[in-house]
Amino acid sequence: MRALGLVLVAGSIGIAAPATADDDTVILEPSSYWSVDFGEEKCRLARAFGEGEDRHLLFIEQGGPKSSFGFMAIGPAFERFRRPDRIEIQFGGFEPMTDQMPMLGNTEGVGASLIFSNMNFRVRPETEGDAEEERRKAPLPRLDVEAANQIDSISVSYGKRNVVFNTGDLGEAVTVMNECALNFVEAWGLDRAAHETMSRLPRWTNEQAVVRRIKATYPLQALRRGESGIIRLRVTVEEDGSISDCILDKATIAESLDPPACREMRRAEFEPALDKGGNPMRSFYQTNIIYRVS
Structure with a gap:
């Protein structure tokens, strides 16, 4: 049976209230630590930013070991994000993701939500050589910890509007997330060692x-x-x-x-x-x- 639990991942907590760099940019500081929920059906990495009416949430989810993940950004700063084809997301200094159209929704008590289904931290060359190198490193797919170690913010933009989450280094949280996802292999009755x-x-x-x-x-x-x-x-x-x-x-x-x-x-x-x-x-x-x- 799969063990359930909630793991808090250390990380700095900054100013809770959002800062406005200019009229079109909102900068959000964390108001909680990262938590990883070892659920029965999925692993969820979560963190809160801001407080009160300015509270926002970030979620990274997986239903098992993969090199991609589901991503959700929720909060009042996204109320004006109305056209999915105009939304861009950027992890740290990597290239912005321009081809990932989110679904738009609303989360009661928090605000507008952007839901991405199949995300990566960075755009990587789709060449046979690169794929083979990745396979040799880790036959069972995992999230990219090397990339996560280079990320200290997540930016979501809509035209001139830009919402920046100052996440801090994602490496430790993503490492815990990988272990959570890998645990599913045994929970499904499969041989993890062989995988x-x-x-x-x-x-x-x-x-x-x-x-x-x-x-x-x-x-x-x-x-x-x-x-x-x-x-x-x-x-x-x-x-x-x-x-x-x-x-x-x-x-x-x-x-x-x-x-x-x-x-x-x-x-x-x-x-x-x-x-x-x-x-x-x-x-x-x-x-x-x-x-x-x-």
């Missing part, structure tokens, strides 16, 4: 065809309500490439959004994961399903 040395995760060979069917089955009631949502999907892939189970976790809540994605995943075809000797092994595959009403 730490594996040579390849499962490969989904008919992804495009199945994804098209999943998108075509958008729940009619949710469509009528104009509801968007992000669903985390995980399947267990057996040694012969077959799927033994399928789990959905709603990363965002939509009242009528109950997609039949697992039914469509019965059509999915996989090449199995390979252990360090190149032999098929039982493993998992994770992805996000994004339902967006334009």
